[in-house]
Amino acid sequence: MLFDAAGFWRTSRQDGSLITQTAGQTDIRAVNLAVVLGHLRREAPCSRAAIAAATGLNKATVTSIVGDLIDRRLVRETQQTRNQVGRPATLLVLDGSAYAAIGLELSAHGLAALAYDTAGDQVLRWHRTGPGADARPGKAIAALAALARRAISTVESSGRQVLGITVGVPGLVDHAGVVVLAAGLDWHDVPLEAELRTALRRPDIPLHVGNDATLGALAEHTYGRRAGSADLVHVTGDTGIGAGIIVGGRLVQGNLGYAGEIGHLRMVPDGPECGCGRSGCLEALASLPAILRRTDTDPDLDPHLQLDTLIRRADSGEPSVTKVLTEAGSQLGYGLGTLVNLLDPAAIILGGGYARLAPYLLPALTRSLAEASVAPTADGRVVEASTLAGDAVSLGGVAQAFATLSAGKLPAPA
Amino acid sequence: MLFDAAGFWRTSRQDGSLITQTAGQTDIRAVNLAVVLGHLRREAPCSRAAIAAATGLNKATVTSIVGDLIDRRLVRETQQTRNQVGRPATLLVLDGSAYAAIGLELSAHGLAALAYDTAGDQVLRWHRTGPGADARPGKAIAALAALARRAISTVESSGRQVLGITVGVPGLVDHAGVVVLAAGLDWHDVPLEAELRTALRRPDIPLHVGNDATLGALAEHTYGRRAGSADLVHVTGDTGIGAGIIVGGRLVQGNLGYAGEIGHLRMVPDGPECGCGRSGCLEALASLPAILRRTDTDPDLDPHLQLDTLIRRADSGEPSVTKVLTEAGSQLGYGLGTLVNLLDPAAIILGGGYARLAPYLLPALTRSLAEASVAPTADGRVVEASTLAGDAVSLGGVAQAFATLSAGKLPAPA
Numbered sequence: 001m002l003f004d005a006a007g008f009w010r011t012s013r014q015d016g017s018l019i020t021q022t023a024g025q026t027d028i029r030a031v032n033l034a035v036v037l038g039h040l041r042r043e044a045p046c047s048r049a050a051i052a053a054a055t056g057l058n059k060a061t062v063t064s065i066v067g068d069l070i071d072r073r074l075v076r077e078t079q080q081t082r083n084q085v086g087r088p089a090t091l092l093v094l095d096g097s098a099y100a101a102i103g104l105e106l107s108a109h110g111l112a113a114l115a116y117d118t119a120g121d122q123v124l125r126w127h128r129t130g131p132g133a134d135a136r137p138g139k140a141i142a143a144l145a146a147l148a149r150r151a152i153s154t155v156e157s158s159g160r161q162v163l164g165i166t167v168g169v170p171g172l173v174d175h176a177g178v179v180v181l182a183a184g185l186d187w188h189d190v191p192l193e194a195e196l197r198t199a200l201r202r203p204d205i206p207l208h209v210g211n212d213a214t215l216g217a218l219a220e221h222t223y224g225r226r227a228g229s230a231d232l233v234h235v236t237g238d239t240g241i242g243a244g245i246i247v248g249g250r251l252v253q254g255n256l257g258y259a260g261e262i263g264h265l266r267m268v269p270d271g272p273e274c275g276c277g278r279s280g281c282l283e284a285l286a287s288l289p290a291i292l293r294r295t296d297t298d299p300d301l302d303p304h305l306q307l308d309t310l311i312r313r314a315d316s317g318e319p320s321v322t323k324v325l326t327e328a329g330s331q332l333g334y335g336l337g338t339l340v341n342l343l344d345p346a347a348i349i350l351g352g353g354y355a356r357l358a359p360y361l362l363p364a365l366t367r368s369l370a371e372a373s374v375a376p377t378a379d380g381r382v383v384e385a386s387t388l389a390g391d392a393v394s395l396g397g398v399a400q401a402f403a404t405l406s407a408g409k410l411p412a413p414a
Numbered sequence: 415m416l417f418d419a420a421g422f423w424r425t426s427r428q429d430g431s432l433i434t435q436t437a438g439q440t441d442i443r444a445v446n447l448a449v450v451l452g453h454l455r456r457e458a459p460c461s462r463a464a465i466a467a468a469t470g471l472n473k474a475t476v477t478s479i480v481g482d483l484i485d486r487r488l489v490r491e492t493q494q495t496r497n498q499v500g501r502p503a504t505l506l507v508l509d510g511s512a513y514a515a516i517g518l519e520l521s522a523h524g525l526a527a528l529a530y531d532t533a534g535d536q537v538l539r540w541h542r543t544g545p546g547a548d549a550r551p552g553k554a555i556a557a558l559a560a561l562a563r564r565a566i567s568t569v570e571s572s573g574r575q576v577l578g579i580t581v582g583v584p585g586l587v588d589h590a591g592v593v594v595l596a597a598g599l600d601w602h603d604v605p606l607e608a609e610l611r612t613a614l615r616r617p618d619i620p621l622h623v624g625n626d627a628t629l630g631a632l633a634e635h636t637y638g639r640r641a642g643s644a645d646l647v648h649v650t651g652d653t654g655i656g657a658g659i660i661v662g663g664r665l666v667q668g669n670l671g672y673a674g675e676i677g678h679l680r681m682v683p684d685g686p687e688c689g690c691g692r693s694g695c696l697e698a699l700a701s702l703p704a705i706l707r708r709t710d711t712d713p714d715l716d717p718h719l720q721l722d723t724l725i726r727r728a729d730s731g732e733p734s735v736t737k738v739l740t741e742a743g744s745q746l747g748y749g750l751g752t753l754v755n756l757l758d759p760a761a762i763i764l765g766g767g768y769a770r771l772a773p774y775l776l777p778a779l780t781r782s783l784a785e786a787s788v789a790p791t792a793d794g795r796v797v798e799a800s801t802l803a804g805d806a807v808s809l810g811g812v813a814q815a816f817a818t819l820s821a822g823k824l825p826a827p828a
Contacts, residue, residue, distance in 0.1 A: 028449060028468070028469055028470060029470075031445065031449065032470050035442060035445065052472065054442070055442055055446075056442060056443075056446050056471050056472060056475035057470050057471060057472065057475075058466065058470060058471065058472035058473070059472070061470035061471075172788070172789065180789070181788075230669070231668060231669040243756065245756070245757075247661055247664075247666050248664055248666070250661075250662055250664070252661050252662070252757065253758075254645060254757055254758020254759070255644070255645040255758050255759055255760035255795070256758055256789060257758070258755075258758040258788065258789045259756060259757050259758040260756060261755040261756065261788040261789075262755065262756060263788075264755060264786075264788050265752055265755070266748070266786070268683075269683070276788065334680070338679055338752055338756075339756060341672075341675040341676065341678060341679070342657065342659070342673060342674065342675065342676060342752075342753060342756060342757070343659075343666060343668055343673050343756075344667075344668020344669050344670055344671070344672040344673040345668070345669055346669035372678075372680070374586065374595075374672065374675040374677075374678050374690065375586065375594070375670060375672045375675075381669070
């Protein structure tokens, strides 16, 4: 829960009194557009006149906005009429299948692509292994660009326009789409967004690069079992440990785009060395690679097989594996306790590999979370496994591309 | 920075495809009211017709909204006209002095009251000591109610209407205004808002109780030196250590209202005992009471004198004092490093007693913050003392009462 901190009578302190300041100009067109779209989503089919009456907007404004929506093939007219008396009005309906959004994921294990259209139909869903955690950035970017080109071509040959492409990466991503640090990929300052844009040669398609955990949280908030929960956290530990954070229904990205880095919380003063150069970080104790290492899982296996093997050993009650998973759950619970004390979320979703390990992690995790948490009772706070399987990050990419529409920003006309 | 996570085409997963869902009904009247008020703040004096033309709202809607604003004495008509040709239009101006908002603070040291009117003029500013940290809740509530009554009477006898009263308290406050836990006051589950409402017998005046650090952050965001900074944290340690958090221009309160509890971050496994029952918490090491205790400051002195004495000793370079302040700064820096990793704020403001101690805390604090922070460089992140002196909490109460206006919620007509 939150309220708008920017007071209407925003004032500044000067000589002990407060002086009224000028607020920034609101983009009224975008606000009106969002209002019209919102009305159509709830009430369509409906007429332009009905929209004007319900929203308080004047008819010329509604007509102009609807014209833009029709030009963009987001809305179309139907010949059906609702009223039996009076002059029949042409009704408007949402036009669902003209656009699709593409979400891509780059991880240490491989690449994924997912596309949905505005009607909610899945257009494509691909996974491929490689280019591998030790690949040079150039090779990974070439592979991503090839996948993106194939996805664009598939969407366009189905008669849909690409609304946008968002790529999720396991690392710190700044607002310009530079991967400042991705320890699991050994990337430093890779201008992924710019290079991908150059490689694609499609300046007409909005392209964004974001943090994987952040996009995972957006997917959970939009499509997951706790969809709509205003205060939600999505945690993954497949390479580093990252948290995607939704506060008051909005994604927290931070001033520079670096929010959600829970992995380097110092848990043990002289703990194991971390990839970041410190020691005793949560990531060094409880990430999936740390768990696999501590259970002597064969590192030459395919990553999915490593996890399968680990789960088989845990299922058979192998004490050394149970011990490692209990310890990891406990550390993760303490780490999440800090996050809970700072942000008080309603739901914590365990994503990626953590989702499959949840049955073994949760008992110790829940105990240490309760111990570390200041709030006297959990009061219905949920900690549970993601139901989005391996798709959360790419699905978050799809959701981000769609989200621009909700802000009243229309795609360029085809 | 953040973007709206609620995608326009919000859909839910079912059988592998996404189905369009119905969104909640927007309060279009409040949106339109905020749009009209926003236009008036930027452009007044202006006519109703000019507002309609600029906002796209129809004239009947604008007329109705302006009527409400005039009824509430937020706007008034003037006889001056802008156009030299055509029929003269009556112009509208903002009416600044009809309302005042009251902010109250309850701390272990005493009570404070502050009121400003909508024109930005200070109506009152009071401080009083007592009822003391060891007073029973009933006594404190009676003292607060007496102060609130005096403030209401002062505002009303000046011809202004009270827009709202917000009370800041150093503890966990839920959304119903129950002080669930205030360790520094030894309060547990005190229904402060309900009891104060009963004591005041003024159901016409909106009354809210909030966390002190949260209100401090709102004051910094609205009136402080970093006013308008979208991602800002305000930290105080006068009783417990609390963080008020602004993310994307909005206050973070959490699902239950418990956000910002940075004080119980576990810093040292076997550190000093904390009031919460754990040991090694940040609060037990770096809060103002911990600092005063560790420097053997006379606990029988008035709290302000204790701080004065401490600062005098630090100024004279007394090694035991310098050592304690350096250690506290260092622990605080590590704790804030965790917050920075999770939220990536642009500015961290040291409030309350920390503001005066900032020169002694900041060198070690800045070092350990940089060490704990994942982001490779600070890139202009600011850590500095508050300029709002002791008024941040009550000023935040004033800001909160004004903030309801920005959401398009009007006060009841007088």
